[in-house]
Amino acid sequence: MTSLTNARLVLPDRVEAGDLHLDGAEIAAAPVPGAAAVDLGGRYVVPGFVDMHVHGGAGASYQSGVADDARRAAAFHLSRGTTTTVASLVTGTPEELRAAVACLAPLAAEGVVAGVHLEGPYLARARCGAHDPDLLRAPDPAEFAALADLAGGHLRMITIAPELPGALDLVRAAAARGVLAAVGHTEATAATVRAAFDAGARAATHLFNAMRPLHHREGGPVAAALADPRVTVELIGDGMHVAADVAALVFAAAGADRVALVTDAMAAAGLGDGDYRLGVMDVAVRGGRATLAGGTSMAGSTITLADAFRRAVRAGVPLPDAARAASLTPARALGLDGRIGTLEPGKRADLVVLEEDLTVARVMRGGRWTGPPGLPDLPPAPGQDALDLRTGQDVGDN
Structure with a gap:
């Protein structure tokens, strides 16, 4: 007391x-x-900050299928202010995803993490980002159901490219199970994205990144997500994925009740430059910027949500709005705002x-x-x- x-x-x-x-x-x-x-x-x-999209930290990854790795990553982010973490998984083989979900489900039941986010494997090859394009596949209702069952009620979120065959049916299936469906890693038009929102999708995974860009003749996912009051938009707050003035524009367009600051942090968070792994992909971190080894595609971030929060305030977002975007808004998107977020x-x-x-x-x-x-x-x-x-x-x- x-x-x-x-x-x-x-x-x-x-x-x-x-x-x-x-x-x-x-x-x-x-x-x-x-x-x-x-x-x-x-x-x-x-x-307490709520990170609905984070892959690891302190040298550890949620993808490894090793409980001690997940505990170390969650403990690191907790020590920096993230009191609620959703463990995000990149695209993997069916066997790799089953192993990771089986590892994380009991940790979610224990409260180490708040659930699991499948960022793939149902993503567009043209917008794969740091996901292995050879492991991407069409939406598979049976695989999704098996992973959701394995998670034991702790599958919180799934990212889907809505233009893929069967994607809208999978969005409906996710929504029916209480899983937050998000559009992301997508080449979809605005019309297709709106169809996904009408089918039950309620979030956009890291707005702007790994999706068809905003264009004045075809607004794509960015315009569709910003215009829909039902939709929460993730914003990676590292100042590299999205420029500060663009981030401020997103807050102005959507409001703090619909912007969720996220880290998309990978294992290098909390550590220095070096060579790391994100799923099966090799990642080089130089000057705090994580990219696929030998390329230029960004591969998550190395920040904490406290960093994203500070950067938002420095970009001119009012303190209460930045706090909402780092706590209440993601908590509400995940259905957790009855217990956390304020x-x-x-x-x-x-x-x-x-x-x-x-x-x-x-x-x-x-x-x-x-x-x-x-x-x-x-x-x-x-x-x-x-x-x-x-x-x-x-x-x-x-």
Whole structure:
């Protein structure tokens, strides 16, 4: 039981000075008797970040089928403020995808990740990006159903190129199972994309990237997604995939209630330049930019969602809007906004404490403090017992 005092609370529509009360793993409406107070010294508090598209980090990939790899990647992003992670998988063989889903499903049940995102294999060859074109295939209802069954209710999202044969039927099948269908890696026209949205697709995977570009005579996926109020558009916030002025234009066109900042981060996130793997593809990271080895196609990013959030604010997006795009909007797209995404009473106590420059000071998930490592403890409120902000326990407790 804790009260975070002297904070600047970032709410969906404003920043408000005040206190935030916690009762165990949940946010409380009022102070809990006997709660310890932590004076945040005027720091910002935002809801925990929600990354609906991330492939790995800290040298580990969700694709490997190794539970310890998934735990390491999720722990890294958690320490940087991402309290909810959907583990994204690139295109693989049927056997590789089954192994990865079988590995991730129990971790989702445990809460390490919030579910699985299949970014493929039903993608357009002409827009394959960092996916192996030889492994792409037409939508297969039986394969999809088997993977969804294997996920045990934890398949959260699937990206589909809607122009492929059978794609609209697969969109309908995904929607019927409560799986978020997204259009992406597509050469589709605006009319075909609109048909996918009418069939039940409700998201666009990394808008602009790996899709037919916006053109004044054929708006393609970009125009169709921005114009449809039902659709959430992902935006990779690394400043490389989408220019800052274009990102600001997307916020202006769609609003923060429909823009979801994502990282599309791969194993190199948190590490330096070097050579890595994304699925079966070799990736070279130079100057923080990840590209397919020997080519120029970008292969995910190396950022955290906290980086994307800061970059959005620096591009002129108001702080509450950037926070919504990094928390509430993706939570709503995933159907998780009843428990996470805002600092409302009754929701899980997932939050990030930010310094004045918006760097991460502390992270809380489910009422427990965590990283990032190596930062000094925040000062306790005068006259209150100090808390160990790495564990959430009173100093000296046994």
